[in-house]
Each structure stands twice: as structure tokens, then as C-alpha cells.
Amino acid sequence: MDTKTLCLAVLSRGPASGYEIKKTLEQPPYCLFQDTGFGSIYPALQRLNEDGAVATTDCTPTRRPAKRIHALTDEGRSRLLEALSQAPSPDRLRSDFLFTLLHGDLLPPDLVLEMIDARIAELEAKLSQVEACEPRADSPCAVFLHGLGRTHYGGCLDYLRRNRSKLARDLNAASAPSSKRAAE
Amino acid sequence: MDTKTLCLAVLSRGPASGYEIKKTLEQPPYCLFQDTGFGSIYPALQRLNEDGAVATTDCTPTRRPAKRIHALTDEGRSRLLEALSQAPSPDRLRSDFLFTLLHGDLLPPDLVLEMIDARIAELEAKLSQVEACEPRADSPCAVFLHGLGRTHYGGCLDYLRRNRSKLARDLNAASAPSSKRAAE
DNA sequence: GCTTACATGTAATAGGTTACATGATTCT
DNA sequence: AGAATCATGTAACCTATTACATGTAAGC
Numbered sequence A, B: 001m002d003t004k005t006l007c008l009a010v011l012s013r014g015p016a017s018g019y020e021i022k023k024t025l026e027q028p029p030y031c032l033f034q035d036t037g038f039g040s041i042y043p044a045l046q047r048l049n050e051d052g053a054v055a056t057t058d059c060t061p062t063r064r065p066a067k068r069i070h071a072l073t074d075e076g077r078s079r080l081l082e083a084l085s086q087a088p089s090p091d092r093l094r095s096d097f098l099f100t101l102l103h104g105d106l107l108p109p110d111l112v113l114e115m116i117d118a119r120i121a122e123l124e125a126k127l128s129q130v131e132a133c134e135p136r137a138d139s140p141c142a143v144f145l146h147g148l149g150r151t152h153y154g155g156c157l158d159y160l161r162r163n164r165s166k167l168a169r170d171l172n173a174a175s176a177p178s179s180k181r182a183a184e
Numbered sequence C: 001g002c003t004t005a006c007a008t009g010t011a012a013t014a015g016g017t018t019a020c021a022t023g024a025t026t027c028t
Numbered sequence D: 001a002g003a004a005t006c007a008t009g010t011a012a013c014c015t016a017t018t019a020c021a022t023g024t025a026a027g028c
Helices: A003-011 A019-027 A038-050 A074-085 A096-102 A109-132 A139-173 B003-011 B016-027 B038-050 B074-087 B097-101 B107-134 B140-175
Strands: A054-058 A068-072 A092-094 B054-058 B070-074 B092-094
Touching: A003 A038, A003 A068, A003 A074, A019 A038, A038 A054, A038 A068, A038 A139, A054 B070, A068 A074, A096 A109, A096 B003, A096 B140, A109 A139, A109 B074, A109 B140, A139 B097, A139 B140, B003 B016, B003 B038, B003 B054, B003 B070, B003 B074, B016 B038, B016 B070, B038 B054, B054 B074, B070 B074, B097 B107, B107 B140
Parallel strands: none
Antiparallel strands: A054 A068, A092 B092, B054 B070
């Protein structure tokens, strides 16, 4: 999904400014599977306006960078529908954490364990963030997605918590086969 | 992680050509959280060679595009270690599927359900792919990651399978509040 | 008074993806 | 003989990130 479609999707919930779109995208559920900066949003909104997909009106002309509210047009709505109807392109995950973990054998055991602890803390934060934003009950899809998010984060968290100590043992056994110093 | 680090990591398992690196990256476990094309790999290897991080030797000089084997140098190894020791930057997931699902209320229920079925099939394929590649028992980190992958895919799959029918019901109830045609 | 949040936009850069270009070898 | 796989590389393009540039309003 390109930034234009992203903007259209957010605008389908109601008119908004570029700044507000960015804020919406920063919060769950969007922040869980998308990320975009101002540098992508503003140009996208301009092109969308040129193409007639959104109607832009200056809301606060007195203010210097006037707040520009963008509203979906019929053209924009049908474009969004079309984009959404396409077969979704495969997920793209870039995870430095997972990548590092895969090569954890090259690193000092303590460092690996620290990274896992940090990840556990992050997942806890994300999970409570997800749980905090209750989906609207009138949207079956939002409810479904909410549950999926909870399952995903909860499952990973659970795994990390339950297998951390085993990894710690195995790692220390591998790094000290004979008998180095035991504790630090 | 940029492509250069990716190449160094693959080369830490042993010398390889650019083509072989690409193949390795296409398979689990790498393919689960990374993706890179030839257009990124070959330039990266050239720069790595210029920087002295890898030693490149033409393996089959008779063949026209000679097979070029790249081997990690000490410089390359310490560079890899350094990159791996950094605090991992946050995961970046771009999921058209999740994005579409979030806006599923705008789409015909049947289309949403079809997408979920397709996703279930994809996840089944990925899970069996992950389960097929048994990690080396001597690498605690690889074993840990393998378990994490299984937990992740298994958990998502389980959720989708168990909640699909509920979503179908809710979606049809929402789209036909009174009494449209029942079946198609 | 200072800092944070609001608010928009441009320009430079870096990076990756796609398409192109070429050719050998192996399998069917 | 033809297709698929092996094998490397360049160039164009597209996109996103980053830094820059500017200014207001609200809260501390």
C-alpha cells in the first residue's frame, strides 16, 4: 500500500489534516503495520488533491501555515475501494531483532539476553497499547483484527517469557563447556 | 539492517557467491524477516570487497560470468559483530492484508472472507516450511528462534481458523440487517 | 520565558526495486 | 531442442527518510 492509499483510508473515517493523518497513523491499530512520515504524507495529499481524490479546504486562513482539511471525494472513495479489493501483496517484515537473534551465537550471551528482555518490555507495552484501544463493536472487522493483534503479541510474549531461562542455560553451557567463571 | 550486514551475516556461515547468498536469503529462516534482490546484493558485495570486509576470488574463470566466491575477512567479522551488537531498530511490518482487513467493512463480506482463506493457506505453507527446516541443535539461538517462529505462525493460524466463522456471521448480519438474499 | 505540540511544506539523499543485458550449464 | 537454473552485473526509476525552513498556540 502506498502512502496515497493510506491517506485515503484514514480520510474514509472523516476529513482530516495532514498532521492529523500522521497522528492517526502513529497510533494503534495503524502503527502496528504501517509507518509513514510527514515527508511522504504531504506530497501524497497534494497529488491526491490534483487527481480529484480529495477536496482540500483551508480551515484556518488567519494562522500562518493554515490548517488544510482534506475530505474524501467520490473519486477518492472509489479509488480506495479499488485498492482495497486487490489481492494484498505479501507482508514485508524487517526485523533487526529477529535477525540479530538468529546470529546470537556470535554474540556474548549476556547481550542476547538483554535484547530479549528489552523485547519483552516492548511487547508488553505494545500489548497494553492494543488492549487499551477497544475497537468499535459495530465493526466486525475491527473486532476481528483486535483479537488477532492480541493473539499475536500475547503469543510472542508468552513464548519469550517461558523460554528465556532455557535459552540462558543453553547459551551458558555452550560458551562455557568446561568450567569458566560461573556468575558475574 | 542494510544489505551489507545481511551479506556479512550469511558469509559468517561460510564463503558464498552473490547468487548463493540470494538463495539463502530466500529460504527460512532468513526469508521470514528479510527480503533483498540481486540489485542490492551485488553492489553491496562490491563495496564490501573495496572496504576489505570480504575477500573475493574468481572461482570459475573459464565460465563467462565467473562465479565469484566471497569470504569474510577479520575486518568483515568485526564489522558484523559491531552491527549485531547495536540495539536493534524497531521492527517494520508492512502488511497490506492487515490494512485491508482493518477496512474490511468497506468491502463485500465475501471478498474479506476470501482474503482470510487465502491468508490461512499462506500461513499453513509458511508454517510447514518453518517446521521443515530443523535448526542445528548446537545453536541455542537458532532453536529458540525456530520455536518462536512456530509459535507465531501457529498462533495466528489458530486464531484465523477459530474466528473465521464468527466474522462471517457478524459480517452478514451487518450487511443484511433486515433480510436480503440469504445464500449465493 | 521556555518548551512542547500544532502545522505545512521543500530539497537532498540514500536506498531499494525493476528492468535490462549477457551467457553457460544442466535437465527433460 | 528447449526450458530451467546458474551466474553477474548496470542503469533507471521510484520511494521514503532526513534535514531543513518557518511560524503559531498552549501549557508550565
